[in-house]
Amino acid sequence: MAEYLTCPFCGFEFLREDTLCEHGCPLGAMCGLVRCPNCQYEYPEKPQSLTWLQRVFRRPSPYTDLPAHVITVQELKPGERARVLCLGTGGPQRHNSLAVFGLVPGAEIALVQHHPSPVIQVEETELALDPAIAREVLVERVEPVAPPPQ
Amino acid sequence: MGQTTVLVGNPNVGKSVLFKNLTRRYVTVSNYPGTTVEVVRAKAAFDGREVEVVDTPGVNDLAPRSDEARVTRRLLDETAGATIVQVADAKNLRRALLLTLQLAELERPTVLVLNMYDELEERGRQIDIARLSEILGIPVVATVAPRNQGTQELIDALPLAAVPTVPDEVARAPGDEYGRNRVLLGYANEILSQTYTVARPPNPSARVRLGLMAMHPVKGVGVLAVVLFAVFWFVGLFGAGTLVDLLEVGVFEQRLNPLVIRATDVVLPFPHAHETEALTYSFGLPATPVHEVTVGSVEREVVRPSYVLDPGVDLSAVQEALRFVHDFLVGPYGAVTMALAYAFAIVLPIVTAFFLVFSILEDSGYFPRMAIMLNRVFRVMGLNGKAVLPMILGLGCDTMATMTTRILETRKERIVTTMLLALAVPCSAQLGVLLALMASLAPAGALVWLGLVVGVIFLVGWLTARVIGGESSDFILEIPPMRRPQLSNVLVKTASRLDWYLREVIPLFVVGTAILFLLDKLHLLSAIAQAAEPLVTGWLGLPKEMANAFLVGFMRRDFGAVYILDAATGPAAVLTPHQILVAMVTITLFMPCIANFLMIAKEHGMRTAVSMAAFIFPFAFFVGGVIHRLGVWLSI
Known part of the structure; x- marks a missing residue:
């Protein structure tokens, strides 16, 4: 199966069998890197797999290819304010149980903490959520509003 | 209008x-x-x-x-x-x-x-x-x-x-x-x-900061430890130590029992003589689990319920009848000397102390923060942090807590929580007695008990979730602000819970004691002890009299626990620390009480209640036996 690899450095596309790795590299199977035949840049062929620790404690967000300013609640830092854009998957039932607490697209929230469970503040309500929900709710950061002069 | x-x-x-x-x-x-x-x-x-x-x-x-x-x-x-x-x-x-x-x-x-x-x-x-x-x-x-x-x-x-x-x-x-x-x-x-x-962005007050601290991943554990220690000190040491001593020794054994025994002897005369002994009561405040600061002590000559018949006298039928009533009131299984003494002198001060701290914690808004701390852990059992609330309420009363499982959204969550409440969450009455029992064990023993109960909760929770199957719900829980508990509400709430407790418990204690008394009179008690010997002595390694504790434990497990406490620390202590631990574990895993069984039947149907009971009682004996064997094998 002809599989094209793309060098992340120069963008050169090449076949794996065109690399040195396939032709008598002394490191052989022990080596996890490929070398671009164009610019000789070495890089790991597959994205580094997560360590078991990361697999247990950090589950990746279900989204790919989000615009840069759109993040999940999980990526907010404690104390940051954000505006809700989308409640994510989970169906109308979950959406509705979030909506009755005022958590709807357009609402402004603040992240209180991530661990041991994510807690966000919507208006004057502090709401504890499942980590699974925090990974799905999409928000954009809001610049902190300067307090009005006293 | x-x-x-x-x-x-x-x-x-x-x-x-x-x-x-x-x-x-x-x-x-x-x-x-x-x-x-x-x-x-x-x-x-x-x-x-x-x-x-x-x-x-x-x-x-x-x-x-x-x-x-x-x-x-x-x-x-x-x-x-x-x-x-x-x-x-x-x-x-x-x-x-x-x-x-x-x-x-x-x-x-x-x-x-x-x-x-x-x-x-x-x-x-x-x-x-x-x-x-x-x-x-x-x-x-x-x-x-x-x-x-x-x-x-x-x-x-x-x-x-x-x-x-x-x-x-x-x-x-x-x-x-x-x-x-x-x-x-x-x-x-x-x-x-x-x-x-x-108008203006608020500055976080001390209360808000405390609220944040209580759900912080590291500080939250510290807050939890402080709260648990405070509860242990107040309920386990002050309530179960100082107050129980005051009521059990100072009031019942030194004054009330002798008075009632003498009065009964006057009203129901038959030739017999009670044993007397000199009993010292000392009033002290707990400092550490094993030290007490003694404030003062009283020694009195007291009359004990046990007696000997006058030698060479045959009782007439009338005298036999008088003796029967006498024993029913003030005998070793007497309504006053056992049922009321247990209910008022041992359990009442403990639950009062517990309900007080519990109400304070409840009104402060701390419990939902505990739910945050435990959400991820509870996921193992197919539950979420919301199930923490009924479980903590179970420490007050399992029967009430079974009712609050209604706040959970799916059937699976309700059944698993109900099961854990019935199996392993000790209610206030029992918890207090268990805390008193623990004080008589080495700290290691108390830790073994705690580890075991937590282990059982997770194992059985996980298994039940597997057996029941079905959906878990999302964890979305509103966290109320921390508030200063109001003294009047705390007192009114404690009083109304105590009122309920006394109505519920005292009749059951009296009935339970009456059953023991009748069985004793009919010489069935020793027969039951004999029949239960393979289980109690053979499997659990306990003295065969402890069959009584489990017998009354079917009715209310705190009653059984008080019985064990009496056998462990009372005047005629018969249990070794190893046996105390085995008995404690077994009685902890019993179903809480008849009221709890009926509540489960009401909420989930008779079939569920019966199948839970059919699992819980054998399982309690099974775990107790395993502990006994482990202890023997490790030669502790």
């Missing part, structure tokens, strides 16, 4: 406090959502008019999804002519307005109450009440229910109640539930923009 007034509102907004203000009838009030799970009714007189007031479980949404929402919804359908008093948390006006707009569809006369108005002002917010009233077309009243502020204004506003006015395009918005709620929220935002002003 309706003759019925229904209090409706979001959870934890203070409906029950307002209910108490309106009717002067106490219902349990706490600082977390879901305290009220049933409809409560009471009559009240407002300026001479008699009105029925109804308190309902809190709802965020009128859609009947959870049990509480169904209860509230059904009630609203039944009371078609009623005035609706919607109670709102003034701080969370947006959410309250969502409910107001949903209630508007019912087209009933409504009054909106903005409760907790002081907390709103504390945070530097303001609501234009007159404008809000104008927009909605209904009376709006600000109250601070715990201080009874605004109650009269509410009563005055009731006759003015009107159907809320909602613009047509909002009221007739098409779409599903979620879509409609979004339209309603949009309109609520519009109302807010005209009525709600933010």
Whole structure:
């Protein structure tokens, strides 16, 4: 199966069998890197797999290819304010149980903490959520509003 | 003008406090959502008019999804002519307005109450009440229910109640539930923009900071440790030590028992002589688990329940009958010397101490923060953090807690939690006795017990979740603000729980003792001990008299625990530390009491209750035996 690899450095596309790795590299199977035949840049062929620790404690967000300013609640830092854009998957039932607490697209929230469970503040309500929900709710950061002069 | 007034509102907004203000009838009030799970009714007189007031479980949404929402919804359908008093948390006006707009569809006369108005002002917010009233077309009243502020204004506003006015395009918005709620929220935002002003950003007060600390991943564990230690000191050492000594030795054994025994001997004479002994009672305050600061001591010559018949006298039939009644009242299994002494002198001081700290913790708003700490852990059992609340309430009373499992959303979660409550969460009465037992063990023994109970909770929880199957629900839990508990509410709540406890427990203790007494008289007690010997002595390695403890434990496991405590630390101590641990573990895993069994049957059906019992009792003996064998094998 002809599989094209793309060098992340120069963008050169090449076949794996065109690399040195396939032709008598002394490191052989022990080596996890490929070398671009164009610019000789070495890089790991597959994205580094997560360590078991990361697999247990950090589950990746279900989204790919989000615009840069759109993040999940999980990526907010404690104390940051954000505006809700989308409640994510989970169906109308979950959406509705979030909506009755005022958590709807357009609402402004603040992240209180991530661990041991994510807690966000919507208006004057502090709401504890499942980590699974925090990974799905999409928000954009809001610049902190300067307090009005006293 | 309706003759019925229904209090409706979001959870934890203070409906029950307002209910108490309106009717002067106490219902349990706490600082977390879901305290009220049933409809409560009471009559009240407002300026001479008699009105029925109804308190309902809190709802965020009128859609009947959870049990509480169904209860509230059904009630609203039944009371078609009623005035609706919607109670709102003034701080969370947006959410309250969502409910107001949903209630508007019912087209009933409504009054909106903005409760907790002081907390709103504390945070530097303001609501234009007159404008809000104008927009909605209904009376709006600000109250601070715990201080009874605004109650009269509410009563005055009731006759003015009107159907809320909602613009047509909002009221007739098409779409599903979620879509409609979004339209309603949009309109609520519009109302807010005209009525709600933010004056200044609040500075976090000490209470807010404490609230944040209690759910911090590291500091939260510290707070938990401090709370647990305080509870252990107050309940396990002060309640189960100082107070129990005072009542058991100082009051019952030194004064009350001898008095009752002498009185009985006068009324029911037959030739016998009671044993007497010199008994010292010392009053002390606990310093550490093993040290006590002695304040003073009293020594008295006391009469004990045990006696010998005068030699060479044959009792006539009448005398035999007198002796029977005498023994029933003051014998070794006497109603006074055993049932009342156990109930009043051992269990009562312990549960009083427990209910006091428990009420304080409840009103402070700490428990939901514990749910945050434990959410991820509870996921193992197919539960979520919400199930922490019934489990903690179970430490107060498992029967009540079984009822609060209604706040959980799926059947699986309700069954698993009910099962764990019945199996491994000790209730206040039993917990106190167990704490006293633990004080007689080495700290290692107490840790083994704790580790074992936690292990059993997870193992059985995980297994039950597997067997039952089904959905787990999302964890979305509102965290109430930390509040300073009010002394009056704490005292009233403790008193009402004690009242319930005494009514419930004392008859059962007396009946249990009477059964023991009859079995003893019929010489069946030793026969049962004989029959249970393979189990009690062979399998658990306990003296065969301990069969009694398990026998009464079927009725109430705290009764069984008191029996064990008596055998472990009483005047005639027979148990070694190893045996104490085995007996403790076995009785901990018993089903709490008959009332709990009946409550499970009521909530989940007789079949579920019976199959739980069929699992729990053999399992308790099984674990006890395993501990015994492990102990022997490790030669501890």
